[in-house]
Amino acid sequence: MYTVLTHTITHMTMIDNAPDPVKETYMRMKNEKGKKIELKVIGGNYYIYAARGVWDKVKKKPVKKTVLMGKIDDNGIYREKKPKSIFSSTRVYEYGNSQLAWNLAQDMYSIMEKHPYRDQIIAMAIVKAIDPMPLRIVSSRYQKLYISRTLKPDLDPDELSRILGYVGNHFPDLYELFRKLMEPGGFLFYDMTSIVSYSRNLRLAEKGYNPDHEYDNQVTVIIAFSVNSWLPVAVDVFYGSIKDIKSLGYFIERFHDDNMGFIMDRGLFSESIIREFRRMKMHYIVPLRRNSTLVPYKVKFDSAFMYNGRPVQSTRKSSRYGYIYIFQDPMMRAEEESTILRDVASSMKDMEYFEDRKESLGVFAIISDLDRNPSEIYEQYKSREEVEQVFDTMKGDLESDKTYLRDNEKVKGFFFIVFLALRIRFRILKVLKEYNLLGKMSVNEIIFELSKMERIVEKNGTEYFAAVPKKVERIAGLFKDIIHMG
Template structure:
């Protein structure tokens, strides 16, 4: 008899059970009660053995006529973050289902898996399976299938347009900015060598991003061929979008008479800051107005010049900083008196030319809205790190960029909700999802329950107006 069986017998005797006998037959352990009674024929005791049941190391004692209790396998998934993602994606999912009927589930899986950070295709399945399947979908997360999905999505231009039109229809004012992503693939004909703000001379794919001033949300993205400094290249990216609602906020790299003329011919509103050496600074513009922008005093004025309007601003704080720098350079002998005088004339000043006629403060705030789009670009680049290096062709680039854009959309929705709750100063979207992941769902096959919500998570959920109260539900 094995030690575990001997120990069980000892425990029963300590409980007062007597006359127990354990037999091992064909590797199985059986329990009997052995007693004796008087046998009249033999004039002596006769052994009486009664079968009680089986004894197993796993289930313990199993009485006669009963079966071993079957322990249902349990699965544990991250519930809090999955439920929040499902809630934030609820408005978009039906449109994805309509636009991409054969691959929308894989797109959703990619969005949910990659929203929390760097996730190559081969890790999507593991990341997806950690989440509670709130939407009840069954995506195929095999890396090869996901790669084919990206290519198929990238080639379905009409379906992408349907999503862009849905998103842009919710905004009355759109702003536009440009950036790039690097590509190390020799087969992507969109990629061109060029210098950039990062000082690298590498093949890069130019990206145009539209964002909404009304919702602080990205609404459209384009991968562009050719030079992004050529406005004619941008015209094609505006197809399918109501240009009456678009204001192109461009950087100084677009400054040229040809670009200004083309934008006017296309009847597209634009805001374009002038270079500091622009001769347009010589035009006299009286700074008759003032306003405050983030507690900074701004003097402002405007002047029409043909069909366009010049807007001049002087940031008092910026002017003070620049004046100190200019005089320091003069004191160190790095500039002469004439250069000092010229630079002092433009210290703290920003000159903008625009097709819009509006109060100077409105134009200034539109110009500063580029910060929002630049922030969107930074987040977008972080979200698409996983597969950017080796994209085989232009179609896969389009698909990769589009899915990355959807991740950005979901990220910004979460960020806006955090901002509305007043938590943005100390909580990021990734940080929020990490905290919510502490709430799990436990599924035993016949029953599903949600684990207790930690106090800190419950407090955050209440501020977000997110219902995360644990409930017990049958499956």
């Protein structure tokens, strides 16, 4: 108690003896930073330190650790501490991917103008969109990006964890932000039911039933997409299993549109879910299991279409639950047939096994209330796979970040960052669609290749581009209005 009191009196004396401009700058920073900072006088100069508690494994108690942030001169001008370069005064930054992500996040940056942690949130989203990283190394990854020269948030992992908690605690306020993103034309809802929480401390993670028949601690994440812009416009997180469709009411009721559809995860079809969708006046697209009694053993296909360069056969029939759309991908059928026959040849399976399944090879069925051309239904469901692929690259962070995601609010904050990263990646996906490059190039490939467009910054402030490979130039040309080379 004596030590703490002495420290407090000494610190107050430093402030009282400091020039007024120094006091004003210090107090302003203390109010803005939202964390504990201290003013220290060393050799007649005034320095700002960030203070935080760190667990001491030896003493088995928290101890205070201070880190130099910068210096305030007698005129009250604050100068941030310059990072030291160990090997060279010249810095090389990833420019292409950095500027692409930053410019694609500008709409969200503007909408979040009044958010107290806007810079940290956008920086986390940019890193997650470019190269998903655990919170503990977000700062290191961000420092390699050119945007770190202008957007300079505090990315200390403990600070980021606290910010995620703040976002989760204020999640209802985000609906005002979501409303600004919404537009007429309808919405598609995607459930990410396969997301499983690994932290025993997460109250959100109740026992749920996932598509792999496993009862586990499960967090259900629902993402809403605009049909018009094909971009994510909202996200929310729920307890347990998606099978309790009523729990989505709070989320869905905020979308005042007559044209809303729900694209479900595999293997979650049930009569009760269909009845609930109908009661809520929502369209639905639900995949059926191969052994579903709603799918006939032998199917006579009556049409065909192309999807991503592959031919697909299709047909449609009516049922009391809606229309059943049945598809067969001949290339997939051939692959599945070859796999089984190889097993037969190696005596792992017999021909009876093959005969029992050969009619269903490459067959895929969907039930929906929508009266559409089969190719439209197929394309809308396949769009879900694009969402899943992007989401899968990020959900592993739940495990690596479990130290920092110890409660519901932080998990909600985490998925808001994922939502922002998805918006960035789906804007890239839209460009690929516009240039008919889907299936030829991926979002990951775009981001990786553009990382090779580097900006070199000399110690004296001189900047210039490193040599840009031809392939990177061609890719940058797809985004010529977004990546500025000036």
